[in-house]
Amino acid sequence: MTAITIRAAADADWPAILAIVKPVLAAGETYAIDRDLDDEGVRAYWLMPAHEVFVAELDGRVIGTYYLMPNQRGGGxxxxxxxxxxxxxxxGKGVARAMGLHSLQRARDRGFRAMQFNHVVSSNAGAVALWKKLGFEIVGTLPHAFNHPVHGYVDAYVMFREL
Structure with missing residues (x-):
């Protein structure tokens, strides 16, 4: 298998990013955001000015995307x-792991001292397991904080690691 490459997103990547992001948001299983966003709403969310956006490629095809941003302003x-x-x-091909590792290094390069995920849906077992493997700890549980379209109200985790 060819190596996964990760690079800064370019304007030409938008159709591929939209094809990944819009169905995930519409499914409503992992992100606490409106499920009925149109293309412009998805663009405004994923490409907001605070987000530094990257794409993961395999054989020249965009197969993943992530954004990096400060978790808070001011003292945070x-x-x-x-x-x-x-x-x-x-x-299942290591794309999320590759993006996770890339994001940890990019965050270090930008001078961040830690990384925090505010709302990891507990039923997203693959993500929870991956973040634990990458050194994140569950530092808080938000009881029934996410209304999952299949499982109903499920917990969400706050996950954290120092860099």
């Missing part, structure tokens, strides 16, 4: 936050 600006999505056909 030294903690990074990210969001990740992988194309359905690329799941």
């Amino acid at each position: 600006v030294h903690v990074a936050n990210c969001g990740y999505m992988t194309a359905p056909e690329a799941r």
Whole structure:
């Protein structure tokens, strides 16, 4: 298998990013955001000015995307936050892991001292397991904080690691 490459997103990547992000948001299983966003709403969310956006490629095809941003402003600006999505056909092939590792290094390079995920849906077992493997700890549980379209109200985790 060819190596996964990760690079800064370019304007020409938008159709591929949209094809990944829009169905994930519409499914409503992992992100606490409106499920009925149109293309412009998805663009405004994923490409907001605070987000530094990257794409993961395999054989020249975009198979994943993530953003990196400060988790808070002011006194919390030294903690990074990210969001990740992988194309359905690329799941289970190490794409999320590659993006996770890339994001940790990029956050270090930007001077962040830690990374925090504010709302990891507990039923997203693959993500929870991956973040634990990459050194994140569950530092808080938000009881029934996410209304999952299949499982109903499930917990969400706050996950954190120092860089």
